[in-house]
Amino acid sequence: xxxxxxxxxxxxxxxxxxxxxxxxxxxVSNGGFLCLCQDSQYGDFCExxxxxxxxxxxxxxxxxxxxxxxxYPNPSPDGILSYFFxxxxxxxxxxxxxxxxxxxxxxxxxxxxxxxxxxxxxxFPEQDNVTFLNGGQTIKxxxxxxxxxVPPPITITGDSAWFRYDTDQTVMSQGFSFSYTTNPNxxxxxxxxxxxxxxxxxRNYSCICLPxxxxxxxxxxxxxxxxxSIKLAKCKITxxxxxxxx
Numbered sequence: 277x278x279x280x281x282x283x284x285x286x287x288x289x290x291x292x293x294x295x296x297x298x299x300x301x302x303x304v305s306n307g308g309f310l311c312l313c314q315d316s317q318y319g320d321f322c323e324x325x326x327x328x329x330x331x332x333x334x335x336x337x338x339x340x341x342x343x344x345x346x347x348y349p350n351p352s353p354d355g356i357l358s359y360f361f362x363x364x365x366x367x368x369x370x371x372x373x374x375x376x377x378x379x380x381x382x383x384x385x386x387x388x389x390x391x392x393x394x395x396x397x398x399x400f401p402e403q404d405n406v407t408f409l410n411g412g413q414t415i416k417x418x419x420x421x422x423x424x425x426v427p428p429p430i431t432i433t434g435d436s437a438w439f440r441y442d443t444d445q446t447v448m449s450q451g452f453s454f455s456y457t458t459n460p461n462x463x464x465x466x467x468x469x470x471x472x473x474x475x476x477x478x479r480n481y482s483c484i485c486l487p488x489x490x491x492x493x494x495x496x497x498x499x500x501x502x503x504x505s506i507k508l509a510k511c512k513i514t515x516x517x518x519x520x521x522x
Contacts, residue, residue, distance in 0.1 A: 297322045333360035333438075339368075339458050342376075345441055345451025362393050364436040368458040370478050371437055375426040375454040385443040387452060393436040469495045 291302035296311035300322035303310050313322040336343065343361050363371060380387070441451075463474035468483035472494030475482040485494035 344453045359441040361439040368435040370459040373430040379450045388440040
């Protein structure tokens with residue numbers, strides 16, 4: 277009689293018991309499981325919930341200034357945070373933004389921006405006119421550090437722009453700092469001479485000169501007379517004592 281020995285292996289799915297708090301997703305990882313938290317969840321089993329904190333918008337009306345994330349350069353407090361920044365400069369034609377630092381958690385913290393002063397919050401990020409920035413951190417020797425690179429400058433055409441910063445702060449980061457400036461009115465004071473009318477352009481101007489003057493500032497006289505252009509009129513007095521010239 278022959279005897280046979282069988283080895284039986286049972287594969288246990290670590291996610292079978294649904295250890296993760298809904299709506300998080302359980303995934304097998306290194307013989308165990310990993311919970312992928314959704315939105316405001318955090319914790320090993322995504323069992324904790326961040327409180328959502330929505331703050332009133334900060335408004336900036338000066339021709340130039342600096343905008344920083346909350347608590348910059350220190351990390352912001354815990355919670356799902358949403359911050360609005362609105363820049364509105366009367367009579368501005370162009371507003372330029374330059375980043376000094378940008379350090380946010382990848383795929384978790386987002387800085388949205390667009391033109392105007394009334395962003396449509398409900399349709400983020402599907403709006404065509406909405407752009408977002410994300411990232412800025414690198415892991416070196418197991419430690420998260422901020423990149424030296426920053427986003428390129430942003431140029432907004434118009435007199436207003438808005439920014440919205442969303443962060444869940446599951447990983448602390450410094451956030452961002454950027455400055456802004458507007459295109460000055462190049463027609464104040466009026467550089468056009470001899471009655472010329474100034475047209476304010478973007479970082480430039482144009483003079484509309486009166487007849488007889490040319491040049492960028494209408495500062496060159498262009499009145500020339502030739503013998504062929506001079507004609508002597510013949511005048512006579514009428515019966516009603518009115519001068520009539522031909």
